[in-house]
Amino acid sequence: MIRLIRGTVIAHGKDHLVVEVANAVGLKIFVPEPTRTQAASGATIVLHTYLQVREDALNLFGFATEEELEIFELLLGVSGVGPKVALSTLSALSPDALRLALANNEPAVIARVPGIGKRTAEKIILELKDKVRESQAGLEALAAVADVDAEVIEALIALGYSVVEAQRAVQRLPKEATGVEERLRLALSQFSA
Template identity: 50%
Template sequence: MIASVSGEISQILDGQVVVSLSGLGLLINVTENTCLNCHLGMPQTFHTYLVVREDQLALYGFATAEERDLFVHLIGVAGIGPKTGLAALSTLTPEAVRRAITADQPEIFARVPGIGKKTAQKIILDLQGKIQPLEPLEAAFRLDDVDTEVLEALTALGYSVVEAQAALQSISREENPDVEERLRKALQFFS
Protein backbone atom coordinates (compact mmCIF):
# COMPACT_ATOMS: atom_id res chain seq x y z
CA MET A 1 0.00 0.00 0.00
CA ILE A 2 1.12 3.56 -0.65
CA ALA A 3 0.59 5.33 2.69
CA SER A 4 1.62 8.82 1.61
CA VAL A 5 2.91 10.77 -1.36
CA SER A 6 5.01 13.92 -1.15
CA GLY A 7 5.87 15.98 -4.17
CA GLU A 8 5.25 19.10 -6.20
CA ILE A 9 1.78 19.82 -7.60
CA SER A 10 2.20 19.91 -11.39
CA GLN A 11 -1.45 19.90 -12.44
CA ILE A 12 -4.81 20.56 -10.80
CA LEU A 13 -7.88 18.97 -12.36
CA ASP A 14 -11.50 18.66 -11.26
CA GLY A 15 -11.24 16.55 -8.11
CA GLN A 16 -7.76 15.35 -8.99
CA VAL A 17 -4.18 16.56 -8.77
CA VAL A 18 -0.99 15.38 -10.43
CA VAL A 19 1.96 15.16 -8.06
CA SER A 20 5.44 15.06 -9.61
CA LEU A 21 8.14 13.18 -7.79
CA SER A 22 11.42 11.92 -9.23
CA GLY A 23 10.20 12.34 -12.81
CA LEU A 24 6.97 10.44 -12.17
CA GLY A 25 3.54 12.10 -12.21
CA LEU A 26 0.95 10.46 -9.95
CA LEU A 27 -2.74 11.20 -10.52
CA ILE A 28 -4.42 11.43 -7.12
CA ASN A 29 -8.18 11.73 -6.51
CA VAL A 30 -8.79 14.29 -3.75
CA THR A 31 -11.68 15.89 -1.86
CA GLU A 32 -12.95 19.28 -2.99
CA ASN A 33 -11.44 20.97 0.09
CA THR A 34 -8.05 19.38 -0.51
CA CYS A 35 -8.16 20.40 -4.18
CA LEU A 36 -8.91 24.02 -3.22
CA ASN A 37 -5.86 24.06 -0.94
CA CYS A 38 -3.49 22.85 -3.67
CA HIS A 39 -1.36 25.34 -5.61
CA LEU A 40 0.71 24.67 -8.72
CA GLY A 41 4.40 24.29 -8.07
CA MET A 42 4.00 23.96 -4.31
CA PRO A 43 5.20 20.89 -2.39
CA GLN A 44 2.36 18.89 -0.85
CA THR A 45 2.01 15.70 1.15
CA PHE A 46 -1.06 13.49 0.77
CA HIS A 47 -2.08 10.63 3.04
CA THR A 48 -3.14 8.08 0.45
CA TYR A 49 -5.14 4.92 -0.07
CA LEU A 50 -4.73 2.72 -3.14
CA VAL A 51 -7.91 1.16 -4.54
CA VAL A 52 -7.23 -1.87 -6.74
CA ARG A 53 -9.89 -2.89 -9.26
CA GLU A 54 -9.50 -5.48 -11.99
CA ASP A 55 -9.32 -2.74 -14.65
CA GLN A 56 -7.56 0.09 -12.79
CA LEU A 57 -5.46 1.27 -9.88
CA ALA A 58 -6.74 4.49 -8.30
CA LEU A 59 -4.93 6.55 -5.69
CA TYR A 60 -7.01 8.63 -3.26
CA GLY A 61 -5.27 11.38 -1.30
CA PHE A 62 -6.24 13.29 1.82
CA ALA A 63 -4.87 16.23 3.76
CA THR A 64 -4.85 14.28 7.04
CA ALA A 65 -4.49 10.67 8.12
CA GLU A 66 -7.83 11.03 9.93
CA GLU A 67 -9.61 11.79 6.64
CA ARG A 68 -7.95 8.79 5.00
CA ASP A 69 -8.98 6.51 7.87
CA LEU A 70 -12.59 7.71 7.67
CA PHE A 71 -12.51 7.09 3.90
CA VAL A 72 -11.32 3.52 4.47
CA HIS A 73 -14.15 2.95 6.98
CA LEU A 74 -16.73 4.44 4.61
CA ILE A 75 -15.73 2.34 1.60
CA GLY A 76 -15.81 -0.73 3.85
CA VAL A 77 -19.60 -0.35 4.04
CA ALA A 78 -21.37 -2.44 1.39
CA GLY A 79 -22.73 -0.16 -1.34
CA ILE A 80 -20.26 2.67 -0.71
CA GLY A 81 -17.59 2.94 -3.37
CA PRO A 82 -14.56 5.20 -3.48
CA LYS A 83 -16.38 7.97 -5.38
CA THR A 84 -19.21 8.07 -2.84
CA GLY A 85 -16.75 7.94 0.06
CA LEU A 86 -14.85 10.86 -1.46
CA ALA A 87 -18.13 12.75 -1.98
CA ALA A 88 -18.99 12.24 1.70
CA LEU A 89 -15.66 13.72 2.79
CA SER A 90 -16.03 16.56 0.27
CA THR A 91 -19.46 17.44 1.66
CA LEU A 92 -18.88 16.82 5.38
CA THR A 93 -15.98 17.60 7.69
CA PRO A 94 -14.34 14.64 9.47
CA GLU A 95 -15.92 15.82 12.73
CA ALA A 96 -19.37 15.99 11.08
CA VAL A 97 -18.91 12.42 9.84
CA ARG A 98 -17.93 11.26 13.32
CA ARG A 99 -20.80 13.15 14.92
CA ALA A 100 -23.36 11.77 12.43
CA ILE A 101 -22.22 8.21 13.17
CA THR A 102 -21.88 8.45 16.95
CA ALA A 103 -25.07 10.50 17.42
CA ASP A 104 -27.09 8.29 15.04
CA GLN A 105 -28.01 11.08 12.60
CA PRO A 106 -28.55 9.49 9.15
CA GLU A 107 -30.10 12.72 7.87
CA ILE A 108 -26.59 14.21 7.75
CA PHE A 109 -25.31 11.49 5.41
CA ALA A 110 -28.50 11.58 3.33
CA ARG A 111 -27.49 15.06 2.10
CA VAL A 112 -24.35 13.69 0.42
CA PRO A 113 -24.74 13.18 -3.35
CA GLY A 114 -25.09 9.45 -4.02
CA ILE A 115 -26.25 8.54 -0.50
CA GLY A 116 -29.94 7.96 0.15
CA LYS A 117 -31.77 7.48 3.42
CA LYS A 118 -31.36 3.68 3.50
CA THR A 119 -27.67 3.85 2.67
CA ALA A 120 -27.17 6.56 5.31
CA GLN A 121 -28.77 4.30 7.91
CA LYS A 122 -26.59 1.40 6.75
CA ILE A 123 -23.43 3.52 7.14
CA ILE A 124 -24.36 4.40 10.70
CA LEU A 125 -25.33 0.83 11.57
CA ASP A 126 -22.07 -0.57 10.15
CA LEU A 127 -19.75 2.06 11.63
CA GLN A 128 -21.21 2.62 15.10
CA GLY A 129 -18.67 1.35 17.57
CA LYS A 130 -15.86 1.54 14.99
CA ILE A 131 -15.77 5.35 14.88
CA GLN A 132 -15.13 7.29 18.07
CA PRO A 133 -15.93 11.00 18.52
CA LEU A 134 -12.96 13.33 18.90
CA GLU A 135 -14.58 14.90 21.94
CA PRO A 136 -17.50 13.90 24.16
CA LEU A 137 -20.83 14.48 22.48
CA GLU A 138 -22.95 17.20 23.95
CA ALA A 139 -26.71 17.49 23.68
CA ALA A 140 -26.17 20.75 21.82
CA PHE A 141 -25.06 18.85 18.74
CA ARG A 142 -28.13 16.61 18.54
CA LEU A 143 -30.56 17.87 15.92
CA ASP A 144 -34.17 18.06 17.03
CA ASP A 145 -37.11 18.06 14.58
CA VAL A 146 -37.08 21.86 14.22
CA ASP A 147 -33.34 21.95 13.47
CA THR A 148 -33.71 19.10 10.98
CA GLU A 149 -36.35 21.10 9.09
CA VAL A 150 -34.15 24.21 9.15
CA LEU A 151 -31.18 22.15 7.92
CA GLU A 152 -33.30 20.78 5.05
CA ALA A 153 -34.48 24.29 4.14
CA LEU A 154 -30.94 25.68 4.11
CA THR A 155 -29.61 22.85 1.95
CA ALA A 156 -32.57 23.31 -0.42
CA LEU A 157 -31.51 26.96 -0.73
CA GLY A 158 -28.07 25.83 -1.90
CA TYR A 159 -26.01 25.95 1.30
CA SER A 160 -23.79 22.94 2.05
CA VAL A 161 -24.54 20.71 5.03
CA VAL A 162 -21.43 22.06 6.79
CA GLU A 163 -22.53 25.69 6.25
CA ALA A 164 -26.06 24.88 7.42
CA GLN A 165 -24.75 23.17 10.57
CA ALA A 166 -22.52 26.16 11.35
CA ALA A 167 -25.52 28.48 11.02
CA LEU A 168 -27.60 26.27 13.33
CA GLN A 169 -24.84 26.13 15.93
CA SER A 170 -24.70 29.93 15.95
CA ILE A 171 -28.31 30.12 17.15
CA SER A 172 -28.82 30.06 20.92
CA ARG A 173 -30.30 26.80 22.22
CA GLU A 174 -32.04 28.56 25.11
CA GLU A 175 -34.50 30.09 22.70
CA ASN A 176 -37.03 27.63 21.34
CA PRO A 177 -38.61 29.46 18.41
CA ASP A 178 -40.52 27.79 15.63
CA VAL A 179 -39.02 26.66 12.32
CA GLU A 180 -39.56 30.00 10.58
CA GLU A 181 -37.83 31.96 13.35
CA ARG A 182 -34.83 29.60 13.49
CA LEU A 183 -34.58 29.70 9.69
CA ARG A 184 -34.63 33.50 9.73
CA LYS A 185 -31.84 33.57 12.35
CA ALA A 186 -29.82 30.99 10.40
CA LEU A 187 -30.11 33.10 7.24
CA GLN A 188 -28.91 36.14 9.22
CA PHE A 189 -25.76 34.13 9.98
CA PHE A 190 -24.89 34.25 6.27
CA SER A 191 -25.43 37.99 5.85
Protein backbone atom coordinates in the same frame (compact mmCIF):
# COMPACT_ATOMS: atom_id res chain seq x y z
CA MET B 1 0.86 -0.29 -0.82
CA ILE B 2 1.53 3.41 -1.34
CA ARG B 3 0.67 5.15 1.97
CA LEU B 4 2.23 8.61 1.58
CA ILE B 5 2.98 10.94 -1.32
CA ARG B 6 5.03 14.11 -1.09
CA GLY B 7 5.33 16.24 -4.18
CA THR B 8 4.45 19.39 -6.06
CA VAL B 9 0.91 20.12 -7.25
CA ILE B 10 1.12 20.67 -11.01
CA ALA B 11 -2.56 20.47 -12.03
CA HIS B 12 -6.09 20.49 -10.67
CA GLY B 13 -8.94 18.40 -12.06
CA LYS B 14 -12.61 18.23 -11.19
CA ASP B 15 -12.03 15.60 -8.50
CA HIS B 16 -8.27 15.12 -8.46
CA LEU B 17 -4.82 16.66 -8.30
CA VAL B 18 -1.79 15.81 -10.38
CA VAL B 19 1.22 15.68 -8.08
CA GLU B 20 4.75 15.57 -9.43
CA VAL B 21 7.03 13.26 -7.45
CA ALA B 22 10.65 12.20 -7.96
CA ASN B 23 12.09 12.72 -11.42
CA ALA B 24 9.09 14.32 -13.10
CA VAL B 25 6.57 11.54 -12.51
CA GLY B 26 3.04 12.97 -12.26
CA LEU B 27 0.48 11.00 -10.27
CA LYS B 28 -3.26 11.52 -10.62
CA ILE B 29 -4.63 11.42 -7.08
CA PHE B 30 -8.35 11.63 -6.31
CA VAL B 31 -8.88 13.91 -3.31
CA PRO B 32 -11.79 15.36 -1.31
CA GLU B 33 -13.03 18.77 -2.41
CA PRO B 34 -11.50 20.73 0.51
CA THR B 35 -8.06 19.25 -0.17
CA ARG B 36 -8.32 19.98 -3.89
CA THR B 37 -9.36 23.60 -3.43
CA GLN B 38 -6.77 24.33 -0.75
CA ALA B 39 -3.86 22.90 -2.75
CA ALA B 40 -2.20 25.70 -4.72
CA SER B 41 -0.44 24.94 -7.98
CA GLY B 42 3.29 24.81 -7.43
CA ALA B 43 2.92 24.11 -3.71
CA THR B 44 4.45 21.10 -2.01
CA ILE B 45 1.82 18.75 -0.62
CA VAL B 46 1.84 15.66 1.56
CA LEU B 47 -1.04 13.22 1.10
CA HIS B 48 -1.89 10.05 3.01
CA THR B 49 -2.96 7.64 0.32
CA TYR B 50 -5.06 4.60 -0.44
CA LEU B 51 -4.32 2.55 -3.56
CA GLN B 52 -7.30 0.80 -5.15
CA VAL B 53 -6.21 -2.10 -7.35
CA ARG B 54 -8.77 -3.19 -9.92
CA GLU B 55 -8.50 -5.43 -12.92
CA ASP B 56 -8.70 -2.47 -15.28
CA ALA B 57 -7.16 0.35 -13.22
CA LEU B 58 -4.97 1.47 -10.36
CA ASN B 59 -6.60 4.42 -8.58
CA LEU B 60 -4.85 6.50 -5.95
CA PHE B 61 -6.87 8.43 -3.36
CA GLY B 62 -5.18 11.08 -1.21
CA PHE B 63 -6.09 12.78 2.06
CA ALA B 64 -4.66 15.70 3.99
CA THR B 65 -4.75 13.81 7.31
CA GLU B 66 -4.46 10.23 8.51
CA GLU B 67 -7.86 10.69 10.16
CA GLU B 68 -9.52 11.31 6.77
CA LEU B 69 -7.78 8.23 5.35
CA GLU B 70 -8.99 6.07 8.26
CA ILE B 71 -12.58 7.25 7.80
CA PHE B 72 -12.33 6.66 4.03
CA GLU B 73 -11.21 3.08 4.68
CA LEU B 74 -14.01 2.55 7.20
CA LEU B 75 -16.56 3.84 4.68
CA LEU B 76 -15.21 1.39 2.09
CA GLY B 77 -16.00 -1.42 4.52
CA VAL B 78 -19.72 -0.61 4.33
CA SER B 79 -21.45 -2.73 1.70
CA GLY B 80 -22.66 -0.58 -1.18
CA VAL B 81 -20.13 2.20 -0.54
CA GLY B 82 -17.34 2.42 -3.08
CA PRO B 83 -14.41 4.82 -3.34
CA LYS B 84 -16.36 7.51 -5.22
CA VAL B 85 -19.15 7.62 -2.62
CA ALA B 86 -16.63 7.54 0.25
CA LEU B 87 -14.71 10.41 -1.37
CA SER B 88 -17.95 12.32 -1.93
CA THR B 89 -18.76 11.86 1.76
CA LEU B 90 -15.44 13.39 2.81
CA SER B 91 -15.98 16.20 0.30
CA ALA B 92 -19.32 17.13 1.85
CA LEU B 93 -18.73 16.28 5.53
CA SER B 94 -15.68 16.82 7.69
CA PRO B 95 -14.54 13.84 9.77
CA ASP B 96 -15.90 15.63 12.86
CA ALA B 97 -19.32 16.17 11.25
CA LEU B 98 -19.47 12.53 10.18
CA ARG B 99 -18.49 11.32 13.67
CA LEU B 100 -21.18 13.51 15.21
CA ALA B 101 -23.82 12.22 12.77
CA LEU B 102 -22.81 8.64 13.62
CA ALA B 103 -22.86 9.26 17.39
CA ASN B 104 -26.24 11.02 17.26
CA ASN B 105 -27.74 8.48 14.85
CA GLU B 106 -28.58 11.13 12.22
CA PRO B 107 -28.88 9.48 8.80
CA ALA B 108 -30.43 12.68 7.37
CA VAL B 109 -27.06 14.45 7.72
CA ILE B 110 -25.27 11.69 5.81
CA ALA B 111 -28.06 11.44 3.22
CA ARG B 112 -27.33 15.05 2.15
CA VAL B 113 -24.10 13.79 0.55
CA PRO B 114 -24.48 13.50 -3.25
CA GLY B 115 -24.73 9.81 -4.15
CA ILE B 116 -26.01 8.64 -0.76
CA GLY B 117 -29.67 7.87 -0.22
CA LYS B 118 -31.57 7.29 2.99
CA ARG B 119 -30.98 3.53 3.07
CA THR B 120 -27.25 3.83 2.46
CA ALA B 121 -27.01 6.53 5.14
CA GLU B 122 -28.79 4.23 7.61
CA LYS B 123 -26.46 1.38 6.65
CA ILE B 124 -23.40 3.61 7.22
CA ILE B 125 -24.65 4.51 10.69
CA LEU B 126 -25.49 0.90 11.54
CA GLU B 127 -22.10 -0.45 10.44
CA LEU B 128 -19.83 2.39 11.62
CA LYS B 129 -21.44 3.66 14.82
CA ASP B 130 -19.45 1.28 17.02
CA LYS B 131 -16.25 1.62 14.99
CA VAL B 132 -16.01 5.41 15.23
CA ARG B 133 -16.13 6.35 18.89
CA GLU B 134 -15.73 9.73 20.52
CA SER B 135 -15.56 10.66 24.20
CA GLN B 136 -18.57 12.43 25.72
CA ALA B 137 -16.55 15.65 26.14
CA GLY B 138 -15.40 15.39 22.54
CA LEU B 139 -18.99 14.90 21.37
CA GLU B 140 -20.16 17.95 23.31
CA ALA B 141 -17.43 20.08 21.71
CA LEU B 142 -18.33 18.70 18.26
CA ALA B 143 -22.01 19.38 18.91
CA ALA B 144 -21.29 23.01 19.80
CA VAL B 145 -19.30 23.50 16.59
CA ALA B 146 -21.97 21.64 14.59
CA ASP B 147 -24.69 23.94 15.95
CA VAL B 148 -22.74 27.02 14.88
CA ASP B 149 -21.97 25.47 11.50
CA ALA B 150 -25.64 24.52 11.02
CA GLU B 151 -26.59 28.17 11.51
CA VAL B 152 -23.93 29.26 9.02
CA ILE B 153 -25.16 26.69 6.47
CA GLU B 154 -28.76 27.84 6.93
CA ALA B 155 -27.70 31.48 6.43
CA LEU B 156 -25.77 30.61 3.25
CA ILE B 157 -28.75 28.67 1.87
CA ALA B 158 -31.01 31.64 2.65
CA LEU B 159 -28.59 33.80 0.65
CA GLY B 160 -29.08 31.54 -2.38
CA TYR B 161 -26.17 29.09 -2.17
CA SER B 162 -26.84 25.37 -2.60
CA VAL B 163 -26.61 22.95 0.32
CA VAL B 164 -23.46 21.40 -1.15
CA GLU B 165 -21.81 24.81 -1.69
CA ALA B 166 -22.69 25.82 1.87
CA GLN B 167 -21.37 22.57 3.37
CA ARG B 168 -18.12 22.82 1.42
CA ALA B 169 -17.61 26.43 2.46
CA VAL B 170 -18.15 25.56 6.12
CA GLN B 171 -15.86 22.55 5.87
CA ARG B 172 -13.00 24.79 4.64
CA LEU B 173 -13.29 27.19 7.58
CA PRO B 174 -10.39 27.25 10.05
CA LYS B 175 -11.14 25.61 13.39
CA GLU B 176 -9.88 28.70 15.20
CA ALA B 177 -12.81 30.76 13.90
CA THR B 178 -15.61 30.74 16.45
CA GLY B 179 -19.02 32.29 16.50
CA VAL B 180 -21.68 32.41 13.82
CA GLU B 181 -20.87 35.89 12.55
CA GLU B 182 -17.14 35.27 12.12
CA ARG B 183 -17.66 31.89 10.46
CA LEU B 184 -20.35 33.31 8.16
CA ARG B 185 -18.08 36.21 7.15
CA LEU B 186 -15.22 33.79 6.37
CA ALA B 187 -17.55 31.47 4.44
CA LEU B 188 -18.87 34.35 2.33
CA SER B 189 -15.32 35.50 1.58
CA GLN B 190 -14.68 32.11 -0.07
CA PHE B 191 -17.44 32.79 -2.61
CA SER B 192 -16.08 36.21 -3.52
CA ALA B 193 -12.54 34.90 -4.07
